[in-house]
Amino acid sequence: MDAPQPRTDHQHSGESHPQPITPIRSFQWVGYNAAVALLYFITAKASLLIYVSAGPASPIWLPAGLTVAALLILGRRLWPGVFLGAFLSDPMLTPTAAGVIAASSYAAGVTVQALLGATLARAYLDRQALSVIPGREWHFLFSAGPLACLMSPTIGASSRYLMGMLPAENVAQQWLGWWAGDSIGVVLIAPLLLLLWPNSQPGARPRYRLLLPLLMTTILLVAGSLTLSRLELAEARTNFSQQVKTLTELGFLTLKEKISPLYAVQSFFSASEQVTEAEFLRFNKHISNQPHIVRIDWAPRVSADRRQAFETGMREQDTGEFAISTVDQDWQKIRAPAGDDYYPVQFSTLSEDTAFNPLGLDHGQFDDRRRAINTAIRSGEATAKIINLHPSLTDMLVLFIPVLEPENSQTSDRKDVVKGFVLGIIDFRQLFLPLDLAARENQLHYRVTGFSNSGDKTLQVGALPTEIPPAWSQSIRVADQIWRLDMAIGNNAISHVVRWSFIGFSLLAGLLVSFAVLSSRAYQLASYQHHQAMHNSRELLSAIIESADDQVAAVDTEFKLTVFNPAYAEFVQQVFEMTPEVGQIIDGIPPKSGVDVEYAGEIRNNIKKALVGAAVKTSKKVTLAGQTRVFEVNYNPIISTDGTIIGATRIARDITSQRELEASLQQRLDELRRWQKTTLGRESRTLELKREVNQLLLRMGKTPRYDDRGEIL
Numbered sequence: 060m061d062a063p064q065p066r067t068d069h070q071h072s073g074e075s076h077p078q079p080i081t082p083i084r085s086f087q088w089v090g091y092n093a094a095v096a097l098l099y100f101i102t103a104k105a106s107l108l109i110y111v112s113a114g115p116a117s118p119i120w121l122p123a124g125l126t127v128a129a130l131l132i133l134g135r136r137l138w139p140g141v142f143l144g145a146f147l148s149d150p151m152l153t154p155t156a157a158g159v160i161a162a163s164s165y166a167a168g169v170t171v172q173a174l175l176g177a178t179l180a181r182a183y184l185d186r187q188a189l190s191v192i193p194g195r196e197w198h199f200l201f202s203a204g205p206l207a208c209l210m211s212p213t214i215g216a217s218s219r220y221l222m223g224m225l226p227a228e229n230v231a232q233q234w235l236g237w238w239a240g241d242s243i244g245v246v247l248i249a250p251l252l253l254l255l256w257p258n259s260q261p262g263a264r265p266r267y268r269l270l271l272p273l274l275m276t277t278i279l280l281v282a283g284s285l286t287l288s289r290l291e292l293a294e295a296r297t298n299f300s301q302q303v304k305t306l307t308e309l310g311f312l313t314l315k316e317k318i319s320p321l322y323a324v325q326s327f328f329s330a331s332e333q334v335t336e337a338e339f340l341r342f343n344k345h346i347s348n349q350p351h352i353v354r355i356d357w358a359p360r361v362s363a364d365r366r367q368a369f370e371t372g373m374r375e376q377d378t379g380e381f382a383i384s385t386v387d388q389d390w391q392k393i394r395a396p397a398g399d400d401y402y403p404v405q406f407s408t409l410s411e412d413t414a415f416n417p418l419g420l421d422h423g424q425f426d427d428r429r430r431a432i433n434t435a436i437r438s439g440e441a442t443a444k445i446i447n448l449h450p451s452l453t454d455m456l457v458l459f460i461p462v463l464e465p466e467n468s469q470t471s472d473r474k475d476v477v478k479g480f481v482l483g484i485i486d487f488r489q490l491f492l493p494l495d496l497a498a499r500e501n502q503l504h505y506r507v508t509g510f511s512n513s514g515d516k517t518l519q520v521g522a523l524p525t526e527i528p529p530a531w532s533q534s535i536r537v538a539d540q541i542w543r544l545d546m547a548i549g550n551n552a553i554s555h556v557v558r559w560s561f562i563g564f565s566l567l568a569g570l571l572v573s574f575a576v577l578s579s580r581a582y583q584l585a586s587y588q589h590h591q592a593m594h595n596s597r598e599l600l601s602a603i604i605e606s607a608d609d610q611v612a613a614v615d616t617e618f619k620l621t622v623f624n625p626a627y628a629e630f631v632q633q634v635f636e637m638t639p640e641v642g643q644i645i646d647g648i649p650p651k652s653g654v655d656v657e658y659a660g661e662i663r664n665n666i667k668k669a670l671v672g673a674a675v676k677t678s679k680k681v682t683l684a685g686q687t688r689v690f691e692v693n694y695n696p697i698i699s700t701d702g703t704i705i706g707a708t709r710i711a712r713d714i715t716s717q718r719e720l721e722a723s724l725q726q727r728l729d730e731l732r733r734w735q736k737t738t739l740g741r742e743s744r745t746l747e748l749k750r751e752v753n754q755l756l757l758r759m760g761k762t763p764r765y766d767d768r769g770e771i772l
Contacts, residue, residue, distance in 0.1 A: 092140030095129050099144025106240075107150065119280060119565070120240035122148075123211075124248025126169065127203050130177035131184060131249070132256050138170050145169035151224065161222060168214030176207030176245060185584070189253045193581040196574050204245040204570075205238075212237035239562045246569040247277050250577055269576050276572045280565045287561055303503075303531050303546055311494055311507075311544045315535055320346045321458055321483040322441075324355060328462045328481065336376075339406040347408040351489040353455060354409045358402040358422050359479035366401060373405070373419075385424035390450060395421045402432060402480060415449055422482065428457070434539070435459045436477055441538035443509070445518060448484060456490070456518070458483040458538055491520045494544075504547045509540045523547050610690075610711035613697060616670055618644050618663075621706060630711070634681075662692075662709070669694040669707035678714070689715045 102121035126141045145166035146152065152162035179202035183195035191199045216234045219225040225233060251273045327342055328334060334357070343355050361369045366383060373381040383403045384392040395401065402423040409417060422428040427446055435442040441460040447453045460481040491507060498505045498521070506529075509518030517540060523529060529545035536542075604611045604624045612623040620643045623631075631639045639645075645663070665675045675694035680687055690711045697706035753763035764771060 088136060091133055092137055092143070095126075095137050095140030096144035096147070098125055098129075099141065100148045103144070103148035106244075119247060119277060119569075120244040121248055122169070123172070123208065123241040123244035124246075125252065126173035127176040127180065127207075127245050128249045128252035128256075130173055131180060131186075131253065132189065135174060135177065138174055141173050142166045142170045151219070157222060157224075161219060161224060164218035165211075165215045168211040168218075171214065172207055172210035172241070175210055176203040179203060179207055180249075188584050189256055190580050190584045191577045193578075193585055196577040196581065199577065200246050200570055200573055203249060204242045205566075208238055208241040208245060211241055235559075236562070239566055243280070243566050243569045246566075246573045247273055250573045251277075254576075254580065269580055272572050272576055276568060280568065284561065284565075307533055307544070311533065312535060313493075314490060314542070315537055317349065317351060317490060318458065318483070318485070318537060320349075321355070321460060321481060324357075324481045324483075325460045325462055328357065328478065329465070334406075336406050340408065343408050351486050351492075353452065353484040353486050354407055354417075356404045356408075356417060356422075356482040356484070357406040357479060358404050358482055360474065360477050361401040361403060363397065363399055363401075369403075381419050383421050384419045385421055390415065392420070395424055398423070400474065404482075405479075414451070422480070428459075431457070431459045432480065435461045435480070436474060438512075438539060439463070443517070443538040443540050445487075452484070454487075456485040456487040458485065460538075487518065487520065495521065498546070506545045507542055508545070509537075509542050512539055518542070608713075611708070612639075613706055613708045614645060614666060615706045616704070618666065620645060627709075627711075665692070665694040666707050666709060669696045669709075670704060672696050672704060687715075688713060689718045 099122045102125055106119070106121045122144070129137055129141070143166075146162050149162040149165045151165065152158050180199050183192055183199040183202070184190070185192050212234045216225060216230055216237060220227065220230050251270060254270055254273075324343060324346065331338075339357060346352060347355055359369075361383065370382055383395045383401050385395045387393050395403075400423065401421045403419050403421045404417045407417050423432060425446075427444065431442045431444040431446075439461065441458055443456060443458050445454055446457045448455050448457070458481075460483065462478040462481060463476045464478050494505065494507070504523050505521045506523045507518070507520040508516060511517050523545060529547050531546045532543060534541050534543040601622075604622065607624055608626060610624070610627040610630050612627045613621045615621055620639055620641050622641070623639055628639055631637065645666070661677070661679065665677065668675050673694075674696070676692070677694075678689060678691045680689050682688070691714045692709065692711040695708050695710075696704045697708060699705050749765040753765055756763050
């Protein structure tokens with residue numbers, strides 16, 4: 060079936076034939092785009108609430124269907140509104156370059172998807188009635204839904220992966236959930252909006268009872284998703300206590316134990332008068348082999364008056380050109396400027412093949428390290444701080460453990476009691492890796508936050524979604540900091556099998572319900588158009604019959620009148636002295652007194668012949684109102700589309716004038732024939748006399764006077 064021709068109203072047809080641009084039309088176009096952007100923003104926030112509550116198993120993304128319906132109803136020129144609404148509603152939108160780029164790529168994918176879906180679906184849509192063409196329901200749903208919806212998740216997921224916002228292991232799951240949510244949104248919401256949109260055609264007005272299946276399906280899918288999520292989360296909460304206990308014992312409380320060996324190095328230096336490099340490396344061999352320990356440094360305190368002697372002593376120990384140093388902007392060692400005291404690296408567990416050798420590097424030359432050292436000196440206890448040690452060692456957790464001089468413990472200047480610092484450089488990502496892996500395995504969210512004694516936040520590992528409050532917390536003390544562990548049940552508590560089974564069921568249910576609704580709508584529209592055509596045909600036929608001078612009447616198989624015109628009514632009034640009515644049985648109507656009874660019976664007999672399939676043509680003279688009238692009458696059967704005779708027609712034409720004219724013409728023709736016969740006899744005799752004259756002239760030896768045609772020579 061071919062699509063009907065679209066209306067010339069381009070706002071509804073979506074065609075590209077431009078109309079003259081006027082200020083009013085420009086304002087209207089801006090208003091439509093603003094409305095689409097606002098509706099997209101509102102429906103996106105509503106859909107995000109469903110996702111937040113139900114996790115990745117949320118069954119429907121409302122804006123996907125909104126955009127396709129808007130472009131089908133009002134035209135493709137509304138794509139700026141789609142782009143703006145998607146851009147503003149993207150959760151990734153932040154006042155940073157990365158946030159703007161991520162939101163722009165998301166909005167571009169949404170816009171391309173909406174344009175493609177509307178373009179593909181328009182081929183199967185009767186745009187006059189905003190109804191799918193009968194027999195094209197699957198084409199409409201598949202092209203606008205699952206096919207076109209490949210665009211937005213592909214563009215969005217790939218761009219976020221390239222920007223580092225989406226881990227590689229989550230790309231496939233994110234893409235599939237994105238595609239399913241968009242597809243379900245299109246197959247449910249787009250037909251719903253097409254039915255709701257007001258239309259000027261009476262027959263194309265929505266049958267609002269068709270909206271109920273779509274609304275109920277949408278509500279049930281959302282409710283089912285929320286219920287499924289609640290059941291899974293409830294089950295997860297029953298196991299939460301045991302999971303938290305296990306995670307705390309294995310992943311959090313052991314953090315302090317993993318750091319405690321560094322205090323053994325402090326005791327080693329406190330108990331030793333002098334430590335050689337070999338003794339330092341041998342003592343720290345086992346400790347430095349831990350995966351979270353990057354290296355261990357010993358940095359003695361060197362006063363300004365002892366700097367030269369210290370450097371000389373180090374060079375005499377065959378350590379090369381040793382000097383207390385700092386670094387330039389290219390991280391090249393340079394001699395440290397003069398100062399009150401220094402904390403150079405004397406020993407380090409770093410391997411010899413390391414690109415940057417920290418030996419001699421003064422930790423006191425860096426502001427952040429100097430502050431940590433001073434804090435440890437004032438408190439007399441270890442201090443932990445996140446520091447960038449080198450371009451290759453960024454965001455390292457450095458533990459500054461002071462080693463005190465016992466015999467000088469009564470000295471008023473705190474610096475004088477400090478022998479030096481044991482520096483434990485820790486990769487806190489490796490330190491928290493067991494906790495992170497255990498939390499992922501148990502589908503939990505966690506966050507570890509470090510606070511100094513002053514209350515400043517110094518560390519954060521992991522993250523909790525903003526919408527999920529912590530369900531459990533515990534704290535431990537590490538050096539001068541309090542580390543607090545917060546945990547919450549994750550949105551991914553629903554198993555993959557259950558989640559994707561529900562998503563597949565949602566998509567299938569949406570397709571089936573929308574197909575049924577669109578088919579019913581197409582059938583209703585086709586039925587209305589058929590009835591309208593029949594009504595128009597009947598009106599035209601009735602007008603023709605009413606305006607005809609011939610007597611037209613039709614009866615059914617029981618001789619009941621079904622239709623007649625005024626000429627027939629007048630005839631019945633004259634013959635039967637009554638006014639005919641629809642449904643009257645003509646076989647039982649007696650003629651009035653003085654009318655040819657035989658002719659009345661002939662009418663009934665001829666109708667009977669027509670009712671058995673015969674076509675009868677006859678003529679009859681009838682005396683009506685004292686005048687003799689001649690009628691030519693045709694009796695024909697009425698046959699339905701299935702070949703059944705359902706009635707008969709009687710069409711009588713008054714041919715009295717025609718017969719009188721024919722008689723007059725015949726009389727005149729007879730007179731002409733008689734005149735012609737007389738005239739032709741006279742001409743023949745004249746020719747015969749002329750021939751006789753010619754013969755007499757020839758006998759007299761003279762020239763003939765007439766030719767063969769009787770003309771004078």
